[in-house]
Amino acid sequence: MDSLFQAAADAYRNGKRNQRQPSAAATGRTFDHLLSIAVAARLSRDEQLLGRAASGARSRALKAARNGQLDIARQALSESAQILQSGVLSAEARLFLKSFHEAVAAYLDFKRGDPDLARARVERALAADCVLISQYGYDILELHRIQLGHNLMRVEARFGEPQQATAIGAALLSYTEGDNSSWPFPRFGDGARPDHLPDELAEAMVIQISGELAILLAGKPAEETVHLLSVALPHIEGIATDRCNDHLLAHQWLRAKWGFARQAWPAFFENLSDLLRDGLADAPLLWRASVADLYVACEALDTDGAEALRREIAEDVRAWPRVPEPVRAVFARSREATAVSI
Amino acid sequence: MKLSRYHVASPPVLDHETGEMQRVIFATRSAEPRVVSAALWQLIESGELDSVPMDVLNELVDIELLVPDDEDEAAVILQRNDAAARDDDNLYLVIQPTAWCQLGCGYCGQEHFQRRLNPDHQRRFLERARAKLAAKPYKTLELIWFGGEPLVGISVIRAMTPSLKALAEEFGVIYHGRVVTNGMLLSDALATELVRDLGVGYIEVTLDGIAPYHDARRHTKKGGATFDQIYANVVSLARRDDLHVSLTVRCNVDRRNYEGVSPLLRKLAADGVQKRIGFYVAPIHSWGNDAHLESLTTEEFAEWEIRWFVEMIELGFNPSLIPKRRPIVCFAVQPNSELVDATGELFNCTEVSYVPKYGIPNQYAIGSLKDGETPGKRAVLASFNERVRRGEYACHTCRMLPVCGGRCPKLWLEGITPCPPPKFNIETRLLLRYAQLRLAASAPGASAGSRVAAAANGA
Numbered sequence: 001m002d003s004l005f006q007a008a009a010d011a012y013r014n015g016k017r018n019q020r021q022p023s024a025a026a027t028g029r030t031f032d033h034l035l036s037i038a039v040a041a042r043l044s045r046d047e048q049l050l051g052r053a054a055s056g057a058r059s060r061a062l063k064a065a066r067n068g069q070l071d072i073a074r075q076a077l078s079e080s081a082q083i084l085q086s087g088v089l090s091a092e093a094r095l096f097l098k099s100f101h102e103a104v105a106a107y108l109d110f111k112r113g114d115p116d117l118a119r120a121r122v123e124r125a126l127a128a129d130c131v132l133i134s135q136y137g138y139d140i141l142e143l144h145r146i147q148l149g150h151n152l153m154r155v156e157a158r159f160g161e162p163q164q165a166t167a168i169g170a171a172l173l174s175y176t177e178g179d180n181s182s183w184p185f186p187r188f189g190d191g192a193r194p195d196h197l198p199d200e201l202a203e204a205m206v207i208q209i210s211g212e213l214a215i216l217l218a219g220k221p222a223e224e225t226v227h228l229l230s231v232a233l234p235h236i237e238g239i240a241t242d243r244c245n246d247h248l249l250a251h252q253w254l255r256a257k258w259g260f261a262r263q264a265w266p267a268f269f270e271n272l273s274d275l276l277r278d279g280l281a282d283a284p285l286l287w288r289a290s291v292a293d294l295y296v297a298c299e300a301l302d303t304d305g306a307e308a309l310r311r312e313i314a315e316d317v318r319a320w321p322r323v324p325e326p327v328r329a330v331f332a333r334s335r336e337a338t339a340v341s342i
Numbered sequence: 343m344k345l346s347r348y349h350v351a352s353p354p355v356l357d358h359e360t361g362e363m364q365r366v367i368f369a370t371r372s373a374e375p376r377v378v379s380a381a382l383w384q385l386i387e388s389g390e391l392d393s394v395p396m397d398v399l400n401e402l403v404d405i406e407l408l409v410p411d412d413e414d415e416a417a418v419i420l421q422r423n424d425a426a427a428r429d430d431d432n433l434y435l436v437i438q439p440t441a442w443c444q445l446g447c448g449y450c451g452q453e454h455f456q457r458r459l460n461p462d463h464q465r466r467f468l469e470r471a472r473a474k475l476a477a478k479p480y481k482t483l484e485l486i487w488f489g490g491e492p493l494v495g496i497s498v499i500r501a502m503t504p505s506l507k508a509l510a511e512e513f514g515v516i517y518h519g520r521v522v523t524n525g526m527l528l529s530d531a532l533a534t535e536l537v538r539d540l541g542v543g544y545i546e547v548t549l550d551g552i553a554p555y556h557d558a559r560r561h562t563k564k565g566g567a568t569f570d571q572i573y574a575n576v577v578s579l580a581r582r583d584d585l586h587v588s589l590t591v592r593c594n595v596d597r598r599n600y601e602g603v604s605p606l607l608r609k610l611a612a613d614g615v616q617k618r619i620g621f622y623v624a625p626i627h628s629w630g631n632d633a634h635l636e637s638l639t640t641e642e643f644a645e646w647e648i649r650w651f652v653e654m655i656e657l658g659f660n661p662s663l664i665p666k667r668r669p670i671v672c673f674a675v676q677p678n679s680e681l682v683d684a685t686g687e688l689f690n691c692t693e694v695s696y697v698p699k700y701g702i703p704n705q706y707a708i709g710s711l712k713d714g715e716t717p718g719k720r721a722v723l724a725s726f727n728e729r730v731r732r733g734e735y736a737c738h739t740c741r742m743l744p745v746c747g748g749r750c751p752k753l754w755l756e757g758i759t760p761c762p763p764p765k766f767n768i769e770t771r772l773l774l775r776y777a778q779l780r781l782a783a784s785a786p787g788a789s790a791g792s793r794v795a796a797a798a799n800g801a
Contacts, residue, residue, distance in 0.1 A: 045396065049343045052403045053410055068479060069429035075421050083410055 004269035005301065008294060009309045011273040015287065016316060018279025027204040034140045034198070039096070042136065047093040054083040054097050058104045065104075065111050073108055080104070092136055099128035099141070103148060110151075115159040122148050122155070126188035134191030142194055143201050146176055149185060150209055157216045162228055169213045170232040170240075173250070176205050177241035203247055207283045210250035214289035217257060218326040219333070225261035229254075249275060253286040260293045268297070288323055292330040343399075343408040345386060346371055347415055348741050352772040354380040357780075366772035367407065370744040371419065373667040374405040375772055419744050420727050426669035427676050427727075431481040433474055433515070434673045436488050436681035437467070437502070439495025441696055445524050446563040449596065449636070451629025452696040454490055454563075459498050463686040466711040468505050474678045475513040483510045484518045487542075488692055490684065493527040503540045520544040524560070525572035528579065537585045544588045547576050551593065551602020552609055559599060573609075580615035590620035595643070596636040603650055611657040621659055623650055627750070628758055630697035644766035651774060663775045665764050671747035674723035686711040690723055691752050706752070726751035736761075742768070 039048055061076035080101050084094060106121035129145045132138040149172050157165035167184070174182035178195040194202070213232070217225050234240035235251060236258045244251055252275040259268030272290055280287035291313060298310035317323075317331050352366040363380035378386070378398075385393050386402070402408045409415060441457040443450075459467070475483070485506055487499055503519070510517035519540060525547035536542040550556045553569040560568055580589055591610070593603055603623055610616055625643045628634040638646065654661045673679035674690045682688055683695040687707045694706035706722065709715035730737045730748055737748045742765050753760035764771060 040396075045392070045399070046343065048396070049399055049403050049408065050410060052400055053343070053406075053408075056404060056406070064429070067431070069425075069431065071425040071429040072422075075425040078421075079413075079418060082413065086410060086412060088411075 004266055004273075005297075005306065007273045008269040008276065009305065011276040012291065012294060012309070012313070015276040015279040018281065020279055020281035027200060030198070030200060031140070031143055038138050038140050042138075043090070043093050043096070047089060050083050050086060050089065051093065051097055054080045054101065057083070058100060061104050062107065065108050068111070070108065070111060073111075077101070077105055077108060092132075095128045095132055095136075096138075099125045099132065099144065101125075102128070103144075103151065106151060110155060110158065115155050118155050119152065122151050123185075123188065126185060130188050130190040133193075139193060139196050142192070142197055143205060145188070146172060146194070146205050146209075149175075149183075150205075150212060152185070153209070153212055157212065162216055162220075163231075165216055166213060166228045167231050169209050169216075170235060172209050173206060173232070173235055174240050176202050176209065177243040177247065178202075179241045199246070202243075206247040206250045207286065210253055211283070211285035211289075214253065214257070214286055215324045215326050217261075218289055218292060218324070219330045222261045222263065225257070229258055229261060233258075249283045249286060253283070253290060256290055257293065260297070265297070268293070285324070285327075288320065289327050291317075292327050295331060343391065343403065344411050345389065346407050346409045348419070348744055349407055350741060350768050350772065351383060351387070352769045352776070355773055355776070359780075364776075366776045368664070368768065368772055369402075369405045369407040370665075370742055371406040371409075371415075371667075373665060373745050374407075375664055375775065376401070376405065376407075377776060416738055416743070417731070420731050423669045423671070423675075423727050423747065430670060430676055431479070432484050433471070433478075433480045433482070434484045434486070434676060434679040435471060436486040436673070436679075436692060437492075437498070438488050438490055438681065438683045438695060439492050439498035439502075440490045441684040442494050443489055443491035443524065444494065444526055444562055445491070445560055445568065446565070447560050449559065449594065449626050449629065449631070449633035451631040451633065451693070451699070452490070453698050454696065457684045458495050459502075459682065459684050459686070461501070463682070463711050464498065464502050464505075466686070467682050468502070468509065470680075470711070471506065472509055475509060475515065478678070480513070480515045482516045482518055483513075484520065485541075487519070487521045487523075488681070489522065489524070490696070491524050491526070492521055493523050493532065495684070496527070496532070499536075499540055507541055517541050518543055520546070522546045524548060524568070525575050526568060528572075528575040530578055530582075533575075533579050533582075533585065533587070537587045542587065544590070545579070546590045546592055547572065548592045548594060549573065549576065549606060550595070551599045552605040555599040555602025555606075576619070577610075577613050577615055580618040588620065589618070590622070593621070593623045594626050595623050595638070595646075596626040596633070597638055598636060600638060600643075600646055603646075604653055607650065607653055607657055607659070611659070616654075616658045617660070621654065621661070623647060625763065627753065627760060628756070629693055630699040634758065640761055640763060641766050644763040647763050648767050648770050648774065651771070655774075655778060663771045663778070665742075665745035665768075668745055668747035671726060671749065671751060674751050675726055677720075677724070680708070682711060688715065690720055693750075693752055723751045723755070726754070729754070740765070 039051065043051065057076045057080040061073045061080065064072035064076060084097050084101055102121045102125035106118045106125065109118040109121060126145060126148050129141050129148065133141050133145065149168065153165050153168040153172065156168060171182045171184035175194050180192050180194065183189045183192055217228060232254060235244060236254045238244045238251060252271045256268055256271035256275060259265065259271060272294060275290050276287065295310055295313045298306040314331060346369060348370040350368040350370065354363040354365050357364050364377050365380050365383045366375055366377050367383065368375045382394065382398065391399060399408065437459065439459050441455050443454045483506070492499065507517050519542040521536060521542050523545065528547065548560065549572060550560050553567065556569040557567040562568060576591060593606060595603060625640065626633050626637050651661045651663060670676060680688050680690055681692055681695065687695065687704060688709045688711065689695050689706055690708055691706060694700055694704060700706055708719040726748060729735060735748065735754050737743050746762055746765065748754065749762050750760040
C-alpha cells in the first residue's frame with residue numbers, strides 16, 4: 001500500500017513537471033479542417049461565405065455567453081439567425097447552418113437556466129445532423145452529433161439529473177468507440193457511422209465525455225459515486241467495446257475513480273499513477289480531477305508523506321487556471337468534511 | 343456577400359520591395375487593417391468576388407469587410423453597441439472629491455469652489471456602489487478620481503478607497519483606480535501613496551506644450567506659472583521603476599498652442615521618458631462655453647496630428663495610430679455608471695458638473711445622492727444610440743461609427759459636431775502604420791525615423 005501511494009505521489013510530481021501543452025486546440029483545428037473540406041465540396045461559394053459569416057457570429061455569441069454576457073451573445077446569435085433566413089441559401093446549406101446555430105442557441109438557454117428549451121434546441125440540431133449525415137454525406141458531422149449528445153449530458157448534469165447524465169455519458173463512450181447500438185437518442189440515429197470517425201477525433205471525444213463525468217462526480221460521496229458510475233462498469237472492466245483499450249487515459253481515469261469510490265485503494269493508486277505520470281497535456285480535466293481525488297486520499301491516509309503531498313497539491317492548485325467549480329470545490333473542503341477512510 | 347460600408351481604403355502606395363501597388367484597407371466593424379494589392383482591391387470594390395481567391399474572401403468575411411447582402415449594417419452596429427453597454431462587466435464610477443482646482447485654465451468650463459464630498463455623501467455613494475455590485479456579476483470596478491483637481495481632495499480619496507477596495511473584494515471584482523489630474527500635487531510621495539495604498543493604476547496629466555504655451559493657459563487662478571512643477575512631477579514619476587502605474591500625458595490643443603506640441607515631445611524625449619509614458623493630443627472642445635471657437639478646425643487638427651505622429655515615431659514614442667472598436671461611446675450609455683460631484687449631485691457625463699451655463703439645478707444632473715436618480719434624466723444622454731438610429735446625427739451614415747461610437751452624446755445634443763480627427767486622417771494613419779511596420783521589418787542600421795517621415799509624406 002505504501003509503495004503504491006509513493007508511486008502515485010511520484011507520478012504526480014513527474015506529471016506536474018511535464019510542461020507539454022494541452023492538445024485540444026489541435027483537435028479542434030482537425031475537425032474544422034475536415035468540415036471545411038466537406039463544405040467546400042458541397043456548397044456554393046456564396047453559401048460558404050455566408051456560412052463563414054454565420055460561424056463568426058456564433059463564435060462571438062459563444063465567447064460572450066461563456067463570459068456571462070448574455071445580451072451580447074443574444075445579439076450575435078440574432079445575426080446568425082438573420083443569415084439563416086437568407087433567401088439565397090439552398091435547403092442543404094440552411095440545414096447545415098441551422099445545426100450549428102441551434103447548438104449555440106441551446107448553450108445560451110443552458111446559461112440562462114432553461115433546460116427544456118436547451119434540450120429542444122439540441123434535439124433540433126440533432127435532427128438536422130441526421131439529415132446532413134444520412135442524405136448529404138457529411139460523415140464528419142458524426143463528431144458534431146456526439147458533441148450534441150454530450151451537450152444533452154451536460155444539461156442533465158447541471159439541472160439535477162445525474163443518473164440520466166451518467167447513463168448518457170456511458171452510452172456515448174460506447175458509441176464513440178464504434179458501437180452503433182449504444183447511441184442514447186434513437187430518434188436521432190439516422191446514418192450512424194461512429195466507426196468512420198478519425199481516431200484522433202474519437203480519442204478527443206472520449207476524453208471530453210469522460211471529463212464531463214469527472215466534473216459530475218467530483219466531490220460526490222463515495223456511495224453515490226459508486227451508484228452513478230456503475231452504469232459505466234463495462235468500460236471500467238474494459239469490455240464495453242472492442243476499442244476500450246484504444247482510449248487508455250479515459251479508461252484509466254474510470255478505473256481510478258471506481259477504485260476511489262469503492263475505496264479499493266490498490267486499484268486507485270495503480271491507475272492513478274499511470275494517468276498522472278505524463279502530465280496533463282492530453283487530458284487536463286481528467287488529470288486535475290484525479291489530483292483532486294488524490295488530495296482527498298492524502299487527507300484520509302493521515303501519514304507524514306501523505307500530509308506533505310497534500311500540502312504540495314494545495315499549493316500547486318492555487319496556480320491552476322480555469323478549473324470547473326466542482327473540482328475546485330474539492331480542495332476547498334475541510335479535512336473534517338471528508339468522509340473517506342483508509 | 344457585399345462590401346461593408348464600414349471600411350476605409352488608403353490611397354495606393356508603391357511597395358518598393360515587391361514592386362506592387364498596395365492599399366491598406368481598414369474594416370471599421372472589426373477595427374482590423376489589412377494590406378491588399380491595388381488590383382485585388384479593385385475587384386473587391388467592384389463586387390467581382392468570383393475572381394478573388396477563396397482564402398482571401400474568407401479572411402475578408404472574418405474581419406467583416408464582406409457582409410451578408412441583406413444586412414442592415416447600421417442597425418447591427420447600433421444593436422451591438424446597445425448590447426455592449428448593457429452587458430459591460432466593468433462597473434465604471436467617477437468621483438469628483440472636490441469642486442476646487444488650483445488652476446484657472448482659460449478653456450475650462452467649470453466654476454470652481456471650495457467643497458469636498460462630505461462623509462454623509464461618501465457613505466451614500468458607497469451604498470449605491472454596493473447596490474450596483476450586488477445587482478449584476480461585474481468583473482471589475484473602475485473608479486476614476488476626477489476634478490476639479492482630484493488631488494486637492496486627497497483626503498476624500500484616502501477616506502473612500504479602503505471602503506471601495508473592500509467592496510470590490512467582497513464582490514470578487516478587481517479594483518482599478520485612475521486619476522485625471524493637473525499634476526501640480528503629484529509629488530513622489532503622493533504618487534507612491536496613490537499607487538501603493540490607494541489602488542491607482544493609471545494617472546493622466548495635462549501639459550499644453552512647453553512652458554511658454556502651457557503657462558499662458560494652464561496657470562494658477564492668480565496667473566502663476568505651473569509648467570515647471572508639473573513637468574518635474576511627470577518626469578520624476580515616469581522614471582520610477584518601483585511603481586507599477588500607467589502614466590499618460592494629454593496635450594489640449596487649439597490655435598493658441600498647437601505649435602507647442604512638438605517642443606514638448608522633444609523635451610520629453612530629451613529627458614528619456616518617451617517609452618515610459620503614453621502621449622496624446624486632444625482638440626479643445628466646448629465645455630459649456632465658447633472654448634471651441636479658438637479650436638483648430640477638425641481638418642486642420644487632423645493634418646497636424648499626422649505630423650505629431652511622425653515626430654513621435656521618430657523620437658521613440660509609441661503613438662496609437664489605428665483606432666480600436668468602440669462599442670460604448672462613453673459612460674453616458676452605461677445603465678449603471680455614474681459620476682458624483684463634490685456636492686452630491688449625480689451625472690452620466692464628466693463635462694457638465696460645475697458648469698454654470700447648465701444652470702441651477704444643473705440641467706444634466708440625473709439625480710443626487712440624497713434623493714437618488716430622477717426618472718427620465720439619465721436618458722437625456724443615455725438615449726444617444728437611439729437618436730443615431732433615428733438618423734438625428736450624421737453618425738448614422740458615417741463609416742467610422744464602429745471605431746468612434748459617436749464621440750460625444752452631449753456635444754451632439756448641443757448642436758456641436760464632435761467628429762474626431764481620425765475621421766479626417768484615417769487614410770494617412772493607415773499608411774503611416776504600414777510604413778512603420780515595413781520599416782520595423784527592414785534591415786538594421788536604417789534611420790527608421792526619417793524613413794517613416796518620408797513614407798508618410800509620400801503618402
